[in-house]
Amino acid sequence: MNRFQEELKNALSPDVVQTAAEEIVPWLSDWRGIYTGQAQALVRPRSTQQVAECLRLCHAHKVPVVPRGGNTGLCGGATPDANPANVILCLDRMNSIRSLDTIANTLVVDAGCILGNLRRAANEAGRMLPLSLAAEDSAQIGGNLATNAGGVNVVRYGMTRELVLGVEAVLPDGTIFNGLHTLRKDNTGYDLKQLFIGSEGTLGIITGVALRLYAQTQVRSVVLVAVESAQQSLELFRLLFGACGARLQAFEFFTDACLDLVLAHTEGLHEPFEQRHPAYVLIELADTADGEGLNRLLEEVIGQALEQELCQDAVVSASLSQLQTLWRLREEISEAQRADGPHLKHDISLPIERIPDFMRTAVQGLHAVAPDCRPYIFGHFGDGNLHYNISRPQGADKTWAAEHEEAVADAVFDEVAVYGGSISAEHGIGQLKRRAFHHYKDPVAIALMQQIKQLFDPHNIMNPGKLL
Missing domain, CATH: 3.30.43.10 (Uridine Diphospho-n-acetylenolpyruvylglucosamine Reductase, domain 2)
Known part of the structure; x- marks a missing residue:
């Protein structure tokens, strides 16, 4: 020792x-x-x-x-x-709820709390914490802040950043930043908590978090629609957003290849339609009351979409069990791809209206460097987040992903840059995207970040090798 x-x-x-x-x-x-x-x-x-x-x-x-x-x-x-x-x-041992206030609608917690536990605690108090991820029963809220996590409800509630009222953090020299406030309004200079959100632990350790709570949306209605293209999906989104407003809680897109993968690797799931279609969109509406009215609204809008040829078919959830089953068709994609073998993940964001163009042109550059690879494309279309994941060609060795990682990433990110997008929408930079981050990020932004890093962490002890 x-x-x-x-x-x-x-x-x-x-x-x-x-x-x-x-x-x-x-x-x-x-x-x-x-x-x-x-x-x-x-x-x-x-x-x-x-x-x-x-x-x-x-x-x-x-x-x-x-x-x-x-x-x-x-x-x-x-x-x-x-x-x-x-x-x-x-911080897994720091997992206490410090306070839960249903008047101020705030939740103050240790950073080691599991996100799923916090969502259940809010629900038991008659409130909702809208941050929801596939990994929420393992992910810790401090890590969610450090990476500015997204999830399925971003289209309505925004990223993690929008849910945070205050942060307690320990700086690299051991100084405690006491920013754990629950004020909705505090217009006194720089909003320092924002520096820690998305910093990936490079500026300090988040130890406490104050979060916004919302009214429970006890009434939910989900529909899975079949579409011909990404462009048709966005036209459908335009119709839904105009008709449903804030009730539109999720708008999730995935291709038929993703459905193939899920059905092959997940027990208890079946074909959602009598025939296959190029792609699908899972839509959720949610409200605080009037389930019949919500279902009626969704059915009316989907009826309009069918009449206007904005989708080919639709199935509306008739029960909680069916609602959960429809969601599994989307949420099991990542696990199904993991079961399929090593693959390359690209968590990107694009101007929403440019997604169809990107999907059309990106595949050309991709196949130029990796012929016969298998793209699995899904994501949160309502907020411009696309998971552009690539699996090895059929029959290829499992070493394929490691051998092609850099060339495939360059092909995808080059195309993202053409359309004014971002190489990371919600997963952060970490080690995986550090080289690409410095290549594609605005040099002025990089320089400013480096100055902030030097100010906070002059010895460069915080999470070395990540981000900067």
Whole structure:
């Protein structure tokens, strides 16, 4: 045991600090199995003060710190690099709800709380936390903020950033930033909490979060529609948004290839229509009351869409069970692709009206560098977020993804740049997109970020190798 490890254990107690290799190994890899790093210690604090003490010592010894949440990220942002001096800092023991107020409609929590648990707590109190992800029963809310997570309800409620009222964070030198306010209005200079949201742990450790709560949308209605093209989907979105307004909670697109994959790898799901179609859109409307009125509205709008030839067929959920089954057709895509084998993920965003053009031209550049690859395209069409995922050609070796990763990413991102999009919509940069981030991001923006990083973290100990 070295001097730093001794000081860390003395300051935080042995049960908080683990230095045995067998205790650290399970924390060294991301859940996709792409990245594996090294670390000299695992720290699992129980309080903000313990986080502060850990960072104070790391700062003094210039020891790198890797924040880790629920390990649900897809870009390697919470996985240590190859430096054996790393300290992994996980807040899973900091999982208390500090307050839940149904007058102010606020929820103040520790950053290690599991998102799904917070959604259930809000629901039990008669309120709703709208942030919803496929990995919500593993993801920690601190990690959701650090990556500015999106999810299925962005079209109505916005990204994580829009749900945050305040943040408590520990700076790299151990100083505690006390920004955990629940005020709706505070017009007193720079909104410093925004620096931590989306920073991927490079500026400090988020330890507490104040969130907005909303009225429960107890009434939900879901329809799966079959469409001929991405352009037809957007025309349908135009109609739905105009007719349904804020009731439009989700607008999810996926291709027939995605449906094929889900049906092949997921038990209990069946063909939604008698015949196949090029693509599908899953639409959810939600409201606080009047289920019959909501269903009637949805049926009327879908009737108009059929009359105007904005979709080919539709099935409306008639029960909660059917609603959940329809959602599974969309939500199981990622797991189905994982079962299919190694694949390449591209979480991109585009100006919504340009999505059809991008989908038409991107495949040409893609097949120029990776003939016979299999694109699986799905995403949150209502907010311009496309998951442009690529699997190996049929019969190709499982090493195909690793061998073609850089060329495929360049082909996709070059096309994203042509259309004025972003190489990361909701998954962040991490290790996976760091090279592309510096290539495609505006140089002025990069320079400003580097200056902020230098101000907060002059020793560059916070999550090295990620983002900047």
